[in-house]
Amino acid sequence: MTAQRDLCHNPPEETKLKILEAAAKTFGEYGYHQATMTKIAEEAGVAKGTVYWYFTSKEDLFLGLLDNSLAKLYANLELVVTSPTEPIEKLRRFILAYLDFFSRQSHLGQILSRGGIEGLSPEFYHKMIEWHDKFDRLNVELISQGVKAGAFRNDLDNKHMAKVLSGVVSAIGSTQILNLAEIDIEAETDLILTVFLDGISSK
Amino acid sequence: MTAQRDLCHNPPEETKLKILEAAAKTFGEYGYHQATMTKIAEEAGVAKGTVYWYFTSKEDLFLGLLDNSLAKLYANLELVVTSPTEPIEKLRRFILAYLDFFSRQSHLGQILSRGGIEGLSPEFYHKMIEWHDKFDRLNVELISQGVKAGAFRNDLDNKHMAKVLSGVVSAIGSTQILNLAEIDIEAETDLILTVFLDGISSK
Amino acid sequence: MTAQRDLCHNPPEETKLKILEAAAKTFGEYGYHQATMTKIAEEAGVAKGTVYWYFTSKEDLFLGLLDNSLAKLYANLELVVTSPTEPIEKLRRFILAYLDFFSRQSHLGQILSRGGIEGLSPEFYHKMIEWHDKFDRLNVELISQGVKAGAFRNDLDNKHMAKVLSGVVSAIGSTQILNLAEIDIEAETDLILTVFLDGISSK
Amino acid sequence: MTAQRDLCHNPPEETKLKILEAAAKTFGEYGYHQATMTKIAEEAGVAKGTVYWYFTSKEDLFLGLLDNSLAKLYANLELVVTSPTEPIEKLRRFILAYLDFFSRQSHLGQILSRGGIEGLSPEFYHKMIEWHDKFDRLNVELISQGVKAGAFRNDLDNKHMAKVLSGVVSAIGSTQILNLAEIDIEAETDLILTVFLDGISSK
DNA sequence: CATGAATGAGCCTTCATTCAT
DNA sequence: AATGAATGAAGGCTCATTCAT
Structure with a gap:
């Protein structure tokens, strides 16, 4: 200064x-x-x-990095959630932001989705759980908005729907990446969106 | 003798x-x-x-273990897929078998779902890819049967639906486990089933 | 029996x-x-x-083998030395027998010529020294016969001449072998013989 | 600074x-x-x-050591070969330099004379061969000079004479050392010189 | 005599971490 | 702030040797 x-x-x-x-x-x-x-x-x-x-240590560095990256991802997702968009488009953007993150930071993506790496200190896990909860709350918020707006079902527990959402997204994300295939993020997003919204049932 | x-x-x-x-x-x-x-x-x-x-080596031991476990899981899933059950019940049992496996072998579950571990030999990756493909084909078979029977939508690519299915399952499976919470596998299965079949859309 | x-x-x-x-x-x-x-x-x-x-041990096995091989080589050389041949032809056959052994048993050849291998027990060294002495005595005997017969110089110490002889032979032998070249043992023998008998001096 | x-x-x-x-x-x-x-x-x-x-490794260390020692030996021998001395005295000093090296670095001496150690990488062997060739060329040069100067026989192949020379020297050198006897290097040199120059033939 | 599963000391190497400068 | 030489605990693996069968 x-x-x-x-x-x-x-x-x-x-x-x-x-x-x-x-x-x-x-x-x-x-x-x-x-x-x-x-x-x-x-x-x-x-x-x-x-x-x-x-x-102070390798773990500290890793944690610093994670904090950094996750903060960015969180900011992006929050932007989507708080933006004045209609629920389904909001959901689409939300999924897109996730997949985009995964495609850029594959290993970090894995960590987020799986909850960590073996052999690290309790402090690390504590931090990870904090982040996990933050993201969970954001997911739930997204779902809640959709339910309130009448776009999503109200006969299911919001938390559960949110959990499934993050599950699909992270699984697709990390799986795709590991295939080392060039993924069309937009197409992948639409696929997830379709299934998640309408299901695969024929009726 | x-x-x-x-x-x-x-x-x-x-x-x-x-x-x-x-x-x-x-x-x-x-x-x-x-x-x-x-x-x-x-x-x-x-x-x-x-x-x-x-x-012969740590990797060999790990691979032996993996082969062992995955073979068992595969056998269970195959049993479900080939059994003469109606598609939706079959899907339920399929998900259940996956979650059951994850709850017993959490780390191996992660490996399966995320495709590997860093720093191992090409042989290892080759084996993993083989397994991955085998499971993929089984998933597709399950979906195809449902589509043929008229239970699942026929306007989506079977492979894509299968991919989403395995994604949800493995994500839910491993996430849950890492929470170290005692999971009610049956309940979790039903949740996944509902969302996967009908979607979260309100209509 | x-x-x-x-x-x-x-x-x-x-x-x-x-x-x-x-x-x-x-x-x-x-x-x-x-x-x-x-x-x-x-x-x-x-x-x-x-x-x-x-x-009883690896060393014991090695020793057994060495004893075996060296006994054979010794027998061959002894045969040459005690045969009723004129000194120079006898020397030629002697060198030939050595080179032949080296070409067949390169590693054992090295051991003989250099006196052993690091890291073995005192017993091993004792045996090796015994063999070394036996061979030395044979070499000296060969030289002595030649001196007595008037074929070799009598102004040099017999032991020293013998030492140089075994030196040349083993060195040529093992060196050649390590070149992995197909050696013409007969030619090599004649070369050594010439130099050893007449020297390289121009007079 | x-x-x-x-x-x-x-x-x-x-x-x-x-x-x-x-x-x-x-x-x-x-x-x-x-x-x-x-x-x-x-x-x-x-x-x-x-x-x-x-x-970077045990082998690398060994190679470093070898390079170091052999470079010194080579420098000493080269000094002798290029010095303006008459051929026979030059030969004497040459032999002396070799024996001196062997008496100080017995194991390294063995390696030089035998061409290596089992179980090392191809890179190691390559380096060893390079050194071997360098020393060979020096030996040949020494002999050639003597032949040109009329001091050594010209009816023998220079390369062969050089080979016998290095053979005698290394063999005597390493053999002696292994006897653990205190060697009189000067006396040993003279012995080799005599035999190598004049041969043991009585005429 | 013969087997081969079992042992464990010891080897080379890696790498997170410290600290004098 | 920054350096990089130095550390040492720990890891994967080898192999001579033993012993119950």
Whole structure:
């Protein structure tokens, strides 16, 4: 904020960001266990010690990254939910935002949908549960709006419908990605939407 | 001669089974990377070298385990698909069999649904893909039967419907399990069934 | 010796021989440390336990093999030395016998010439030294005969000449073999003979 | 700036040297397979991980050591060959340099003369062959000079004479050393020289 | 005699983490 | 803030050897 700070070539924040980006790329490419601090530091173009100056541990770095990514996804989804759109189109955009996230951050996507990675600390799980709950509430909110507006059934528990929704989305998302096929996100979204709205029953 | 054999206290097969069970438990509890051969050997009550007598590597052991479990699941699902039941009840049993499997073998369930674990050999991935395809074909068969019988919609691609089905099931299955909540499998099955058949649309 | 013994399909000696042959092949192909008891047992077509019935340890087996091979080589050389041939022809045959041995048993050849393998017991070294001395004495005897017959110089210490002789032979032998070139043993022998007899000096 | 650097107590290079020395001692004492990374690290007074900071593997370390030692030996021999000395004295110094090397680095000497160690990577063998060829060429050059100068016979193939020379030298060198006798290198050199120049023939 | 399952010490290597500079 | 050398616990795996059958 001071004039002096602005003269720095590498304001601290910039280094932290570089590390975060490198971590995203590396974790994304290799997964948590295969990604090493050495790889991440190299990718970021800094020394290993520097990574430890900004993050106390590998887990801390991973958590930081997750927080970062999930916050973005959450913001996107929230934007959709709070926008003044009619329920079904809103649902479509909602699914689209999810799939888009999965297609960009496949491994992180998996983590979100499965609830974590083995062998991490309780703190990690706590954070994950917090996020899980936040997303759940958003899902429920989306469904509730639709029910209130008369677009969705009111004979089912909103929470359950929300759960199925997130289930389908994350499953399709991560499965697709692992097929390494180039997915047509829009088409996939429409498919999910159709099934989720009307079911596969012939009547 | 055969009678004599039965008197053996520890036929080799028994040891292999002990190891397989220990592996199931350990991989299930810790995940692939956190599970160590030492832990598995201890759990099985044998020396580390013994594990390597039956399996050439950690990956080989894991693959053996996976093959074992997936073969069982596949057999169960196949039984359902080929049984002379009406489509919707058949679908219910199908979902039930999946959820039952997930609730027993949570980590293996994840692997099946998400397609793998980072850092393993190409052979592993090849095997996984083979299984994935086998299950896919079974799912499609189930849907096709329903469509033919007039129970399911015929305006959607069978493969797509099958994909959504397996997506919902595996997502619900593994998500639930990670919540560590005691799940009412029957209830969960009915929920999925309802949504999948009729959709959440109010009409 | 008894009639009963002769009826056996596999007299003990036969099994022992099979193992010895397998050991020769395996040690020869892989060297001492790379050769495993498993490989040897497989090559011999017997169970690992059987190898341990005839030989108390890997080292013991190796020693047995060495004794076997060296005894044969020794017998051949002795035959040459004690035969009634004129000194220079005798020397030629002597070198030939050495090179022939090296070309057949490259690894054992190395062991003989360099005096052993690291990491074995004192007993092993003791045996090796015994053999070394035996061969040395034979070499000296050969040289002495030639000196006495007036064919070789008498102004040099016989022991030293013998040492140089064995040096040249073993070095040429093993070096050649490692080149993996098909060696013309006869030609090589003549070359060594020429240099060893007349030197390379121009006068 | 450079002055400042010199104040460092432990410049990285020093650690690498400590490890190289420890490796030389340990490989020399135990041979390649018996020498363990643990022993080497202990001998060097560093942690095992530190060895891996400087060398990517045991083989890499061994190769580094070999390269180091052979480069020195080669430099010494080259000095002799290119010096303006008369052929026979040159030959004497050449032999002396070889024996001196063998007496200091017995195991490495063996490796040079025998052409390798079992069970290493193709890269290792390739390097060894390169060195072998370099030394061969030097040997041939030495002989050629002597022939040109009229000091050595011209009725024999230079390459063959060179081969016998290196054979005698390495054999005598390594054999002697293994006897663990204190060798009089000068005397040994003269012996080899005499035999190699004049032969043992009485005429 | 022969088998082969079982053992366990020990090896090479990896990698998250620390710390002097 | 940043570096990178140094650490050491831990992991997967090998293989000589034993022993109940």
